[in-house]
Amino acid sequence: MLYLSYMFIAIIIISNILMTISSILSKKSISDREKNSPFECGFDPKNSARSPFSLQFFLIAMIFLIFDVEIALILPIFIILNYSNILIWMLTSLFFLTILLLGLYYEWNEGALSWMK
Template identity: 70%
Template sequence: MMILMSSIFISFLMPMIVMMIATTLSKKSINDREKSSPFECGFDPKSSARMPFSIQFFLIAVIFLIFDVEIALILPIVIIMKTSNITMWMMSTMFFIMILLMGLYYEWNQGALKWAQ
């Protein structure tokens, strides 16, 4: 029991010490205006360094990630088919695909799939 307590104590203590040392060593001592400004070949930037982010691109990226994860969930369904009851397999597969199609229809209906407006 004592070994377990000491290992837990060490596992919490060591990362805390490393984080404290890293925090104190990583502090910048001088904040220079020129060093913190955007660098564009030695000239003043022609436009703002913080350009607005396209929400359309963000929506397409999120939809891609969602459907990418769903494809990863669909792939094992084919392997499971051999070992499970065909009726239950068909019902669960159709239910899952129906949820995917409803989500796709919702995104399409909301206009998230339009590339240009």
């Protein structure tokens, strides 16, 4: 029993030494400005913070977030179908989808969905 304890401790020590050696050997020694700087949505953090920001990029990001949340709200609708009244489920689903389609129509009319300008 004492032999197994010593063996277990030896295995832990040897594995720690091997992990340390492998992490030292696998490090890349080449570092340049791009690899050491944080990535901020394609902007260079070393330049001025007052550079113009693309409004179209912002709108596309907002539309993506809105559609992402909409999908997260639409997916449980089909699970709720098993536990609710069919008439209430249908009215709620149609009301929710109507609001989404009206919002999509509004964004389309405002030109937020035109990718090329």
